[in-house]
């Protein structure tokens with residue numbers, strides 16, 4: 440199959456969720472296979488780190504070019520494995536490629552050796568800071584954006600000088616293999632990026648494998664907790680990117696046409712299977728009717744299987760069905776779709792108004808084309824409700840006058856003001872959440888630093904006349920130091 444994969448044993452099939460057709464067969468990599476991949480990666484990591492920032496940038500830029508060249512072919516694999524529309528797959532790739540470019544070009548500036556001030560008391564020292572690669576980074580990814588999401592870790596980890604062993608979701612192994620193969624061609628087959636395939640057990644083996652310096656996990660909160668527990672066994676640090684229940688706030692002065700468009704795209708594109716998708720809308724009473732009418736018209740114009748695909752993971756249909764049922768049982772009013780919209784894997788758009796805040800449709804991640812639209816008397820109430828779930832990934836605010844002010848009050852990692860999900864496409868902005876949405880950051884300067892260990896070096900340039908860190912210390916010397924501190928810091 441590929442030079443970047445470990446030896447073959449049992450196999451599993453990757454299916455097209457639109458038809459159930461088999462689109463690929465992949466090995467179930469065992470713990471021994473994963474260990475072997477990590478051992479190979481450790482060697483590659485040394486070579487890769489020694490290339491330095493310039494060497495790595497040149498190769499990563501070549502990879503970027505190759506990905507652009509092969510964009511349509513890779514997008515077709517994404518379509519086959521996820522069922523999403525071709526242009527959605529292409530958009531995902533465009534964004535991933537842009538992140539790769541940014542990471543490659545900014546790694547040296549962000550991570551390169553730099554001098555820092557040693558301060559007045561330590562003026563005899565030269566202080567430098569380096570962000571060194573960790574070695575081998577294990578990346579565990581989900582299926583909903585099988586290129587964009589893992590590349591948020593892979594591209595940044597590679598640019599920082601690490602080798603990567605990537606475990607894609609068992610629903611999207613082909614995309615992972617294609618990504619690794621494309622980089623292998625550029626680095627002469629060196630195992631800088633390897634893919635191990637299989638189920639959750641293969642992912643757990645990656646968490647346990649000796650020699651993995653960090654795990655970057657993206658997936659559900661429940662699995663994130665399991666990953667963290669496994670990593671605790673070996674004190675392996677983790678970056679955890681989990682789900683969300685992202686709110687969208689519509690202020691009284693908002694551009695309602697744009698807000699409705701954003702709500703419907705943010706909630707229903709990719710069939711709602713977006714970690715930073717819009718799941719809850721809080722709209723001010725004064726504009727609720729006009730906004731809702733626009734949302735209803737836009738959502739009614741969508742067809743499952745046309746503008747968006749099926750549930751990629753069949754079992755998700757039942758989750759959506761349960762959330763819709765709960766919202767309706769608790770008193771919500773369906774204005775688009777309803778109880779039978781999630782009858783098959785092609786879940787139809789659903790918009791439900793006035794859903795009690797204790798409904799699972801408000802408290803749990805739905806990951807389907809369901810929008811809850813609740814009216815609120817004022818922005819304070821919108822903010823209060825937006826912040827009331829355990830999740831804290833992204834958020835959207837539509838307001839002409841108060842966008843930044845409302846954004847600052849939201850307990851989450853990212854906010855888009857007057858557009859939706861834009862933060863994810865800006866490589867310089869860190870991406871990640873708080874609470875049940877996880878911790879740590881991909882993308883941006885923080886995303887590069889996640890995959891490094893800061894190393895502080897203090898080099899003595901000359902000895903001080905007063906020795907205070909020696910058994911030669913005298914009370915006169917300490918008196919002089921304290922006198923200096925009283926003058927410098929005592930005021």
Ligand code: NDP
Nearest residue numbers: 581582607608609638639642643658659662680681682714
């Ligand atoms: P899962 O949590 O089911 O799986 C994520 C990955 O973890 C998969 O590769 C999975 O393998 C693997 N895995 C499963 N069990 C274990 C284990 N015990 N140890 C190690 N790895 C394991 O998530 P989904 O794939 O269903 O993805 C959807 C979720 O991802 C949603 O909650 C979504 O919000 C979230 N997400 C978060 C993003 C973010 O950046 N915050 C971005 C995109 C999605 P396998 O599939 O083979 O079981």
